[in-house]
Amino acid sequence: MADVLVVLALMFVAAAATAAVLNRDPARQAVVLSLLGLGLAVAFTVLQAPDVGLSQLGVGSALTPLMILLTVRKVRKGKGRGRE
Amino acid sequence: MDRFLPLVVAVPLLGAALLVGAGRRMPRIVAESVGCLCAACTAGLALVLLARGTAVSWVGGWEPYHGHSVGIVLVGDRVGLGLAALTSLLVTAVLVYSWHYFDEPPRGHAGAYPALVLLFQAGMCGFAVTGDLFDAFVFFELMGVVGYALTGYRVEEARPVQGALAFGFVNSLGGYASLLGVGLLYARTGELGMAQVGRQLDAAPRRDALVVAAFVLVLTGFLVKAAAVPFHFWLPDAHAVAPTPVCMLLSGVMVELGVYGAARVHFTVFAGPGGVPAEDVRRLFLVLGVATALVGAAMCWQQRHVKRLLAFSTVSHTGLFLVGLAAGTAESVSGVCLYVLGHAGAKAALFASTGVLLDRHGSVDECELHGRGRDMRGVGVLFAVGAFALAGLPPFGTALGKALAEEHSPWLPVVFVLVSAVTGGAVLRVTAHVFLGAGQAPRTTQPETRGDEEPETEEPAWRLPRPMIAVAGLLLAGALAVGAVPALAEEVGAAARAFTDHAGYAAVVLDGRRGAAPPGPAAWWTPTGAGLGLLSAALATGLAALAVRRALPTGRWSAPLRRLHSGHVGDYVVWTAAGIGLLSALVLWPVG
């Protein structure tokens, strides 16, 4: 049973990683990256590493998306002004 | 005394924390003094420890019990501590050089620049003295992170941020490849210390794909740092655009630490019966080294952006370091060590002199600067001397190092002489154009990086900045001393014998065996070595003279090679992936 969970979680992680790479728009990629982070947290937990899972949650759920989206916002703002 | 070894990392870290914590209230002069002081103290500590011989320190007091420990070991053997001392001395020189260098420090962060340099020092020293694979990765990343930030320091301009990005992407990727390799080694041996991993591999020799893959992956990260072909693309982009004092560190020691990492891991982990066969490693270093040396030299000759030219010369000399390592003998390794010492002095001095040019004329473009350096005789002399040091004119340390490193194969001297002549000749050409106004201003039509940089310094200086020139002069004197002091060469020889001793390293670290270094022949100048050095210096002069008279064919032959250096992050990543494949092919190449 434990192995089944490991396989499921790792499959989820692999799928999320692939999806994160294939989503070329950075803002939308950020959503997938956040799911990748959540998936990794589950995978770490089923691999009996809750400490790592916790830090992945801390980094992946709000911090990284916030940084990426703020970057995207800044970058788009700059571009928009350039066109005017 | 050994237990003070971790302080070579802790002191700069503490200095950086102090500079950031109190930076708001700190006048600039205090901040810069604190930076210099911390760097100098670390240098002193490293030198004291170096004088005492090998220092082994188990951080946290976790000494091994029956050869096993749960802690991290720092191993200050003579090569590691020597590099830490070199790094610290160079950092001190750089901090003196950049006294009031930048026009305005970030608002409210007067200490930011010295703090970053101190963190850089901590990363490099930590990497040099660690005896643990994962710890090496951590300090590798610390070096990297600070390196990216320092490279992109001048955010007002377009190029630095682009160069820093390429640096960041490629180096981080290389670091992760290394970490994957460490993971594989951990799976096989259940250990992380280099000595322990090496012992475990030898205990049950199984030279299988796992060991090869671990070797290739760990090496990938270090060779990215060392800028070996095809991992070298980031280096010219980063070195051309980083602030000049930072270039002195990047080219002077950081790249060499990549070579050191590769050599250290090879000798401590993979050189035993359970590792990678010596002839495979030899092939790998030889092919990669020769390719790197030739590509670097060819590209170096084509540049008009002086910092980029120097960056490519670093690439090509790194190639020669790798070639020197290929033999794997104590003598060739001692040659590489001397070469690295001499090169650090010469290259840092050349960058320092370039910084003076940039400070005065707001450009580092060979064409634009044509003849404009006539009134800067002193800088011109420094440039020319630096060029001869690169070319390997005896008695510079570079020449002695090359002489010792090239002797193990009959055709290697050809590569050494050619590469030294081309890179030295390129710098001499610049000297002739800029400081003598010789020939006509060169023109090219190819797509290339021009040297019209913004000045980095406070205001155009009307008087030559004395500290900057003094630092450059001192660095050149150091490069000269490396080749002129027999005691130093003797010490380096002993250091190299200990460095290449696979089993001896593990005995020192794990069994606490502190024998005297195995005796060996003292390496010193030979007539052949000196003659080859003179030959390459003469060739360099000739090449420069021909170039000034335009008697050489134009650079059209190199256009395809130049197009590969596209400034495109995606391309660089592609080459990194291809490089992993190339490394595996070289290691696994069926012999005979």
Added chain:
Amino acid sequence: MNPWLGGAALLLVGGLGPSLWAAASGGAGRRVVAQNMATLLLCLVFLLLAQGYGRTAYVDLALVVAVLGPAGTLVFARLLLDRDSGDPPGARWLTPVVAVATPATVIPLCIVTGPGRATVKLVVIGLLLLAGGVATTRAVRRG
């Protein structure tokens, strides 16, 4: 076969899998809704895993998701969603799913755990999850 772990596997396949699919395709609104759904279900997955492995220490993960998950969704709602693009598809299912799934997981867990500090923690997580679910739904649907 441990029913708690089975439940976690079921939620992983039936809940997080489709969420990933929705988060990786379609418009911004649909993605944010999927992300929100994923964090809410993830919290329940952690609770079930903690019970299934018999490790109360793992409950801390659920506790952290219960506060950071909604925070993440609010980040997306604030910086990714268009203000005037209306209700994203699927958003109206968020509140019912949370309202049903949270008690359906937490109450049996409380019963098994019995009264004590651990139960209080479970109840707190459940409440945080409900509050977070309602708030994020509001934020996602505010358009």
Added chain:
Amino acid sequence: MSVFPYAVAGWIFLVGVYGLATSRNLVHAVGCLSVAQSATYVLLLAVGYRRGGTAPVFSDTPTTASVVDPVVQALALTDVVVGATVTALLLALVVQTAKRHGTTDPDELHELKG
């Protein structure tokens, strides 16, 4: 099953490198780099797993319990921090690149050539 977790780690690394190499947007490239890094976490933790083992945390379990390897977990923890900080620094550089070059497409960065 005996190699599946390792294979997942390898796949993630390759996919990340692919995305990084073909990316047309630097922010996306930073995301791909962090994907590639996830491979290292997965590999490390897979290496340290012990079947039937539980987390090496003894606050709620006897110290005689069979546990998985805590060392790789400490390594992965360090690695996660490294990943987050590198992401932050690279994003800062992307912000400045966008400002100074007016684009985030690596194909349109023309300053450093030859």
Added chain:
Amino acid sequence: MSRRVRMGVLAAGLLATAALFVTAFLDMPHFGGAWHPYGDRAVQASVNRRTANTVSAVNFDQRGFDTLGEESILFASVLGTVVLLRQARDERTRAPRPGPVPAALRRYGLVALPATLLIGLYVIAHGQLSPGGGFQGGVVVATALHLLYIAVDYPALERIRPLGLYEVGDAVGEAAYVVLGVAGLLAGSAYLANVLPFGTFNTLSSGGTVPLLNAAVGLEVASAVVVLLARFLVQALEIEGGDGGKEQAA
């Protein structure tokens, strides 16, 4: 490189790397095996020193030097971000306008903030006992403060964010870690040696220096993340201009 060449080289490189991976993985010890010599020693050492969370013991005691490097990386990257995202000479700031936020959301933010803060502090404080520790808790604490931005508005965040103080906190955390290491030297032992009494297993004060180092890391991480996000927020919301160089070139 042209697109086709790039894809070709990439395909070759990826295939070779994949082959390398596959052959190596086939030689790996099987997944889930029982042989973990270093791990077993680490568990033993941790229990001997009465630290219930072995991972924390490895992080802060046995391999504390790694964590010193890790915290320095964080410290360096925050400093690097501060330097890289500084306001350039050709840029100016503008006061951001507060955006409209639904009242329900605002209420949630004001309730969730203290709850998140408490949870973060709890995770830091129990680092040597249960999963968690300075890094994890520090991130949660920092995220808690930013609930003010994402659920209320940016000016509200600015009011509780005296940046200078957080920068000092970042430096103090880093310095505290370094100095605690030196304390081991001063006590006559090694750098970062665990020289304090180990206490009683499974209590808050167990583990000797582990809780102290843990607290130093918590302080540093929380402050560092606040400073880091502040630079991004200022760039995205306040700073304008900055393509002066581009315009001149055009």
